[in-house]
Amino acid sequence: MIDRSPDLHPRYELAKQVIRHFRTPAFYEISQRCNIWCEGCYYFENRHRLRVIDEPSTGDWESFFEREAARGVSMAYFVGAEPALERDRLLAASRYLTYGKIGTNGTIKLDPDIRFRIGVSVWGDDETDTLLRGGSILRKALRNYAGDERAVMLFTLSPWNLHTVPAVLAASRDHGLPVTFSVFSPTRTYSDKIAAQFPADDEFFRLAPEKGIPVFSADDLLRLNDAMTRAMDEFPETVLCTPGFRDVITQAGPLFDIDPNTQVARDCGSRIVGNLRYHSTALTAEAVKCCTPDIECRDCRLYSGVWSSQFIPDARFLRSRETFVVWLDMMDMLGRIFLFPLPEIYRQAGQATA
Incomplete structure (x- = not known):
């Protein structure tokens, strides 16, 4: 070509x-704690999630990231419940690793010395935030990161929040913040609870018993494609997306080749194989299937898996x-x-x- x-x-x-x-990526669970309650949380709605009782000291994290730099890690992903609650661990990473991306809900402003990309999770406007996350998270995030060159607003789209796209984009534009997109993808735990008709709780399974599973049907994917197209057309200086990515993430059916025996994607770029490792807060490499270990592969449209597969x-x-x-x-x-x-x-x- x-x-x-x-x-x-x-x-x-x-x-x-x-x-x-x-070329040499790694995922690091930075925190086991969070300060908000998101419906269908990828971390807490995982019945098999890793629980570390005695977490290492700050000095241990420092030494660990020094070893990871020596191992040649070229891209670090800082995940978990809420990484911003563990400032010292992120500062330790920033002293040794050049490139990284922190996934945060945006309610805590990260130290300016932490020189990584910051992906600020967005789930909708104020009303939708309150419904899905228990409070006006977007408003706090916009205030904390207005004009911050490190920050990209990561808008996770679902059938429950698609109507809020114009308002979120306008607010982000007005605060000098670019926006990119992911698509809500349920964990196996969340899907199984819905299928088994578990009753609602007061944490991460509040809405599904009444509203069902928040994934896009084949017809809804056409609406999603249209919403992303309009976003790129109407907010060209704000939206970080391309027609190619839009078409990949909104195509009908499973996005990956699913093993019929294990129901695990065989060709997803976020699988923990080869050079890619996933570390718990015990600082040990864990044998998990992917970057979001309990995600339902057949319904997965997370931007991380889509991008890493291209x-x-x-x-x-x-x-x-x-x-x-x-x-x-x-x-x-x-x-x-x-x-x-x-x-x-x-x-x-x-x-x-x-």
């Missing part, structure tokens, strides 16, 4: 260099020059969403194509 389109060579080099930043363009992106450009656009956007600060290669690519 590049041989037939030499003018795309600079963009292809940019794509390759972006992908190299993900590093090698498949047949749909190799049909023509135009489809290959769609993939190049995705790789450019991948870097803009996950890498902070943006590598020098972005400036060089801009000069080359100017």
